[in-house]
Amino acid sequence: MVTPIKLEDLCAEIKTNAGCQCEVYDGVHGDHTLSITPDQLKPVIDVIFKTFDYCHLSAITVQQRKNQPDEIEVFYNFWSGSGFSLLLRLPMKSAKLPSIISTIPGADFYEREAAEMFGIEFTGRDETPPLLLPDEWDQGPPFIGEKEKNG
Amino acid sequence: MDKISIPIGPQHPLLKEPLSMMVDISGEKVLGGSLRLGYVHRGIERLAQQRTYVQNIHLIERICGICSHVHTTTYCYAVEALLGIEIPPRAQYIRALMCELERIHSHLLWLGILAKHIGLDTIFMHTWHDREMVLDIMEEVSGGRISHAANQIGGVRFDLDEEKGEMIRKILIKLHSQVEGLLDVIESEPAAIARTKGVAPISPDLIKAYGVVGPIARASGVDVDMRRDASLPPYDQLEVKVITHSDGDAWARTFVRVEETRVSLNLCETIIREMPRGDVVVHAPRRVPEGEVIIRSEAPRGELFYYLRSDGSDKPARLKVRTPTLAALSLLPVQLSEINVADIPVVLAGVDLCIACADR
Amino acid sequence: MFRSLFHLLVFPGFLFLVISGLTFEWLDRKFLARFQRRVGPPWYQPLADLIKLFSKEDLLPKNANDFLATLLPLISLSSVLTAGLYVPIAGYTPFSFEGDLIVIIFLMSVPTLAYYLAGIISLGIYSVLGGGRSLLQFFSYEVPLLIALSGPAILGRSWSVSTIMETQGRLGPFIIFQPLGFVLAVVGLIGKLKRDPFDIPKATSEVVGGSLTEFSGAKLGFWNLVMDIQAVVGIFLLIDLYFGWIKMSHPILAIAIFVIECLILILVLSGTSAIFARLRIDQLAGLGWRILVPLALLQIGFVILMGV
Numbered sequence: 001m002v003t004p005i006k007l008e009d010l011c012a013e014i015k016t017n018a019g020c021q022c023e024v025y026d027g028v029h030g031d032h033t034l035s036i037t038p039d040q041l042k043p044v045i046d047v048i049f050k051t052f053d054y055c056h057l058s059a060i061t062v063q064q065r066k067n068q069p070d071e072i073e074v075f076y077n078f079w080s081g082s083g084f085s086l087l088l089r090l091p092m093k094s095a096k097l098p099s100i101i102s103t104i105p106g107a108d109f110y111e112r113e114a115a116e117m118f119g120i121e122f123t124g125r126d127e128t129p130p131l132l133l134p135d136e137w138d139q140g141p142p143f144i145g146e147k148e149k150n151g
Numbered sequence: 152m153d154k155i156s157i158p159i160g161p162q163h164p165l166l167k168e169p170l171s172m173m174v175d176i177s178g179e180k181v182l183g184g185s186l187r188l189g190y191v192h193r194g195i196e197r198l199a200q201q202r203t204y205v206q207n208i209h210l211i212e213r214i215c216g217i218c219s220h221v222h223t224t225t226y227c228y229a230v231e232a233l234l235g236i237e238i239p240p241r242a243q244y245i246r247a248l249m250c251e252l253e254r255i256h257s258h259l260l261w262l263g264i265l266a267k268h269i270g271l272d273t274i275f276m277h278t279w280h281d282r283e284m285v286l287d288i289m290e291e292v293s294g295g296r297i298s299h300a301a302n303q304i305g306g307v308r309f310d311l312d313e314e315k316g317e318m319i320r321k322i323l324i325k326l327h328s329q330v331e332g333l334l335d336v337i338e339s340e341p342a343a344i345a346r347t348k349g350v351a352p353i354s355p356d357l358i359k360a361y362g363v364v365g366p367i368a369r370a371s372g373v374d375v376d377m378r379r380d381a382s383l384p385p386y387d388q389l390e391v392k393v394i395t396h397s398d399g400d401a402w403a404r405t406f407v408r409v410e411e412t413r414v415s416l417n418l419c420e421t422i423i424r425e426m427p428r429g430d431v432v433v434h435a436p437r438r439v440p441e442g443e444v445i446i447r448s449e450a451p452r453g454e455l456f457y458y459l460r461s462d463g464s465d466k467p468a469r470l471k472v473r474t475p476t477l478a479a480l481s482l483l484p485v486q487l488s489e490i491n492v493a494d495i496p497v498v499l500a501g502v503d504l505c506i507a508c509a510d511r
Numbered sequence: 512m513f514r515s516l517f518h519l520l521v522f523p524g525f526l527f528l529v530i531s532g533l534t535f536e537w538l539d540r541k542f543l544a545r546f547q548r549r550v551g552p553p554w555y556q557p558l559a560d561l562i563k564l565f566s567k568e569d570l571l572p573k574n575a576n577d578f579l580a581t582l583l584p585l586i587s588l589s590s591v592l593t594a595g596l597y598v599p600i601a602g603y604t605p606f607s608f609e610g611d612l613i614v615i616i617f618l619m620s621v622p623t624l625a626y627y628l629a630g631i632i633s634l635g636i637y638s639v640l641g642g643g644r645s646l647l648q649f650f651s652y653e654v655p656l657l658i659a660l661s662g663p664a665i666l667g668r669s670w671s672v673s674t675i676m677e678t679q680g681r682l683g684p685f686i687i688f689q690p691l692g693f694v695l696a697v698v699g700l701i702g703k704l705k706r707d708p709f710d711i712p713k714a715t716s717e718v719v720g721g722s723l724t725e726f727s728g729a730k731l732g733f734w735n736l737v738m739d740i741q742a743v744v745g746i747f748l749l750i751d752l753y754f755g756w757i758k759m760s761h762p763i764l765a766i767a768i769f770v771i772e773c774l775i776l777i778l779v780l781s782g783t784s785a786i787f788a789r790l791r792i793d794q795l796a797g798l799g800w801r802i803l804v805p806l807a808l809l810q811i812g813f814v815i816l817m818g819v
């Protein structure tokens with residue numbers, strides 16, 4: 001059985017090894033969530049993967065809040081005995097994130113899905129064919145834009 | 152020898168659901184492969200934002216044809232967490248009973264497919280015959296063999312009486328002896344062992360790097376099971392025996408799944424025996440207060456992840472579903488190298504593909 | 512003239528072999544179904560399948576050689592039918608000569624080679640793979656099968672099936688002297704017929720339909736017929752070579768015993784395909800050369816010592 005991690009330990013590890021302060025975001029029920037910035041993503045993930053015996057990436061959850069239309073929220077949901085997430089806020093106009101597939105190859109499909117559905121650009125990885133959408137899809141990311149019309 | 156690419160899918164006798172793979176082979180050796188998903192992508196996450204919480208139960212039930220109940224269960228727990236209500240213990244037990252039945256039926260289905268892929272059609276026929284018993288139970292208690300429509304927000308839609316409990320127990324006892332026989336075959340049939348032992352082993356490091364969960368992870372010695380670790384009710388009150396194996400090969404994956412079937416059968420008997428009395432549903436309001444929640448549960452194929460955000464209306468603002476198959480699929484191209492062409496079916500079967508789950 | 516035509520077309524030629532081939536297929540499917548807790552098809556199902564296939568559209572890939580694709584199943588069919596003429600049925604054979612066993616063995620190998628060619632010329636990826644596999648498999652089972660079949664010939668001091676049967680009448684059935692040889696011959700026959708556990712060239716989950724993936728309509732119908740007739744000829748041959756001792760005064764009794772022996776052998780074949788999982792091609796080659804060939808040589812050594 002994997003021992004659940006404590007939020008304080010995680011924060012301390014990130015602070016000493018990645019050298020960055022992270023805020024705790026307590027909006028999500030069920031998981032510990034740390035709010036970080038895009039340039040902190042790679043060092044923090046390196047720390048997370050090196051510190052804990054077992055840890056996996058459950059999902060990359062992307063969403064756009066109605067009251068903040070020019071912002072995209074990205075959660076990196078991890079699990080290591082208990083769930084914890086990293087929260088990043090990106091500007092809608094230039095949604096760019098460093099790719100983490102060199103550290104976590106399993107993030108490949110999640111990144112591709114996020115790129116297709118929300119138009120996030122993941123830097124530092126090869127261009128790939130569409131994963132879920134049809135090859136001839138030309139209407140842009142389906143989660144962005146036409147939201148209000150149908151919703 | 153020259154390199155040739157053979158297409159497997161989207162239509163191929165090997166696959167029950169559409170998935171496209173290009174496998175590069177040279178003679179009888181597989182060099183590598185690539186995947187293409189999306190043939191059954193229905194945009195369920197997007198659709199869920201346009202339907203009310205109640206309508207969504209029926210939408211989400213249709214994500215998967217095998218593990219439909221665990222999807223709705225997880226969704227309902229998520230909504231109930233946002234509503235701040237706790238469902239009656241009897242409803243929790245009924246949900247868990249259906250989950251375990253579903254696990255038995257999924258694992259038996261899987262075992263049959265593996266047997267068919269390695270040319271053991273007899274085992275395929277026998278396991279699917281046994282699986283029919285589970286479907287009979289499902290039909291008897293919920294009215295649906297595949298889509299059970301068992302859940303509603305605030306509880307379940309039906310109750311079990313003494314008579315039905317007795318019937319289920321009788322069928323389960325019969326099923327138990329059948330599963331013992333199957334286990335015997337898997338452990339002793341020389342040709343089946345020859346085809347699965349040592350095939351495509353996965354190391355725990357790969358499991359960690361690719362985030363693979365469920366029976367595949369447990370067959371590689373990674374001790375995770377969301378029933379025990381995430382402790383959704385009523386699993387916090389039940390003893391769940393987690394089966395692990397250290398080999399990580401196709402045979403270990405078979406062993407883990409068959410043993411899990413046995414554990415689930417025992418769990419079903421415990422659930423029926425210890426089921427508390429009382430109501431099976433509480434009233435739930437239609438509007439869900441603002442909030443975000445993450446729920447993890449153990450589907451037959453591993454960790455099922457739901458993220459749900461409500462903005463205070465009667466429709467979810469965002470529903471994210473991550474199914475275990477998606478993680479396992481990302482490991483598939485890695486597994487499809489340095490193996491024999493004849494091992495492709497074994498490797499594919501070992502993943503326990505559920506493309507409908509992965510595409511959503 | 513009329514007699515020869517009757518032999519060629521009715522008994523033991525075309526009509527008889529086709530009917531027994533279809534009967535074999537039905538029995539095999541029925542037995543297999545019962546092993547698998549299924550009901551199984553009605554008796555006319557193989558015939559119905561055949562008629563259906565013959566009435567279906569005949570398609571081939573664009574660049575495939577249609578002439579060869581038509582010729583190959585016909586060549587195979589005529590070889591197995593010819594082989595069937597020389598195999599004594601319940602002790603009766605119209606065209607026996609010294610050396611007919613060799614002719615039968617040769618003619619029985621023609622379909623395998625044609626099957627390989629069919630895979631190559633029909634230009635599908637799966638067909639090419641299946642064809643290559645069938646050739647690899649051919650080299651694995653054919654050698655032990657040949658060595659095993661030469662056992663009865665050596666003991667009978669003749670390459671004629673009827674002479675071998677006569678010798679068995681004097682000495683007793685050869686199954687007593689070479690049980691190992693019989694088992695090896697059955698294994699070889701399973702390999703020849705590409706049945707489970709040696710259905711590697713046509714493993715559905717690996718190479719779809721093997722060599723015949725691209726075949727349809729009447730051509731596929733002919734191929735199915737070839738497989739069925741090959742099976743019955745093989746079964747008749749094995750029974751003649753290993754159980755052919757009973758010289759019954761009454762023909763009905765001889766036929767009855769022959770039929771019972773056939774049924775038992777079919778049951779064995781169906782049982783084997785129900786019980787075993789498919790082998791990998793490398794496992795089959797290992798089995799053929801490391802286990803079956805030495806065993807076959809052992810059996811031959813025993814037979815030669817016995818003959819001395």
